[in-house]
Amino acid sequence: MEIRKTGTINVWVTDAVTVTPFGDNLNDLWLALLAGKSAIRPLQRFAVEGYHAGIASWIEDLVKIDNRSMCHFLIEHLLGQLGPMPANTLLITATTKSGIDNLERIRRCAPAAPADVLPGGLLEEVHRQLGLTGECINISAACASSTIALAQGAELIASGYTNSVLVCCMDLVTEFVFSGFSSLLALAAGPCRPFDRDRNGLSLGEGAAALLLMNGELARQESRSHLGTILGWGAANDATHITAPARDGCGLRQAVLKALDIAGRHADEIAAVCAHGTGSVYNDLMELNALNQIFGNRRLPIFSIKGSIGHTLGAAGGIEAAVGLRTLSEQMAPPTVGFSNPEIGAENKVSFQPSTFSGDCLLTTNSGFGGINAALILEKGSLQ
């Protein structure tokens, strides 16, 4: 293996599917985003009286099957949408807490499959359901888990190690996670308001996504759909605090600049940004600092979908990459639901309405606990 030159990546995304409260397909999610809908509403899954908030974006009919984690429901609904893929496809799952709902049951002395609780506990199930013969790994990097999974999948294809990688990401709204964010005083009492001056916290969400990455040459030979290309990726730690971002955005800036460098592209070539945009005071400020350092006063559309589907944690990067590809295809950025009064630096960039744009490249970013930041540069595909 040799050191690779920049701008030489040819990794196609040939399939992208999602499961969110707006349904089991990306099209329904896209239409809901464009319409400015939000799935954030009162939670009915567990008692919320003891917490600082009582709302989240949750899937109405998500149920536990037998003793298994609710993640298995997500997996079934996700994989059922996928088309055929090479049997030797390498599988990467990405999640922050896997089947943590089963740990809740076990600690409350209810029957539950214990293996679902482990970080890689869902690997075998996805592998078995798809009948794959390749290797499989799980990646955990807090709320950047699936962004880094996509980056590593693309890296493994670009390095020649494999020709196809399936990235499957998922996370649930559970009492475990909800209580934790509540204890950190990180939850907004009302639906989150990304990049709004009056924002006061995040809203949790649940969902899943799967993206099939393929060597571009092979995908072309097999006449696969070309939803888009992953051109570059970067990840960096801001080395500041484990639950708060560096206010100057140094880690995110480093990740984005690395992604641009790997892609061999200039910041001017980025036409839109699908931001992390959680609605928490410090995250959004950090992001605006980093993005404004990189893009200056350019009026490119920056949007967050977390006002619609909440913060889906380890699944956020995968869902947002799928939405990002659709954004490029339609040349339209969805509105940022919950945004109305711009934070300083968000003026003329973030909008509560859909924004048209013209360009081939989109930046999508995620950041998480532990100081991690990750960025992907996506290019518009050739098939609509």
Add this chain to the structure above:
Amino acid sequence: MKAFITGIGGVTATDMGCGRDNKRFELKAGKLPNISRRDAFDTPYPKFRRLDKYSRLGLSAIAFALKDAGLDRWTDPRPIGIIASTVHGCLDTDINYYDTVIPEDGCLASPNMFAYTLSNIYLGEAAIRFGLTGAGYVISESTQSELWCLRMALTGIAGGQFDKALGGRCDLGHCPPYSEPERTAGGALFFVIEQKPSNACTVYGNVVIDSRGELFFNGTGVKDLETLARHCIAAHSKQES
């Protein structure tokens, strides 16, 4: 791509310390040592005492590995990546945290403990302590070799993400009823991998990844992390003699 192993650090049931101290680092079942700050850090680190067991284990092994490579002291942040393998991750902390949630319907949930219920958090602690600004993430593998962490580290170097990385594993070991006893032993073991060693004196040998993802140390195939550590320490002993 060829890179160089320049540091080893570990905490296992048999040993704790740097590779150049001729440790054995056997990843076998057994009680892990209680680690104090003074075992792994030369300078005050008040926060160490408050970390969860999983973080103390991983962070100590990383500290030993960086010290072994001569990279533990720093002034400016460095883009060094960390890729760590695990089976159980922070499960022990998850259990302890959720046991604070059950009474009083969540009113007593511990924010300090919740912060450590992500398997990658100790990598963030290492990043803060040692100024490491490269990518850091945790992987779980379907096989028991735990070599993916090194594959990812080498692939990251070849892809231009960073020119130095730590690759290794951290696990508190079998945790009934969540895993089978044979699934994994407790212990942490990390390797420092450099594309261009900053100090030739610290090189154990070269590590190569071929197109099939197979790993070789000084030309010999490597089947797991423990074997790699043994090869490295044998190569060092040979250099010394």
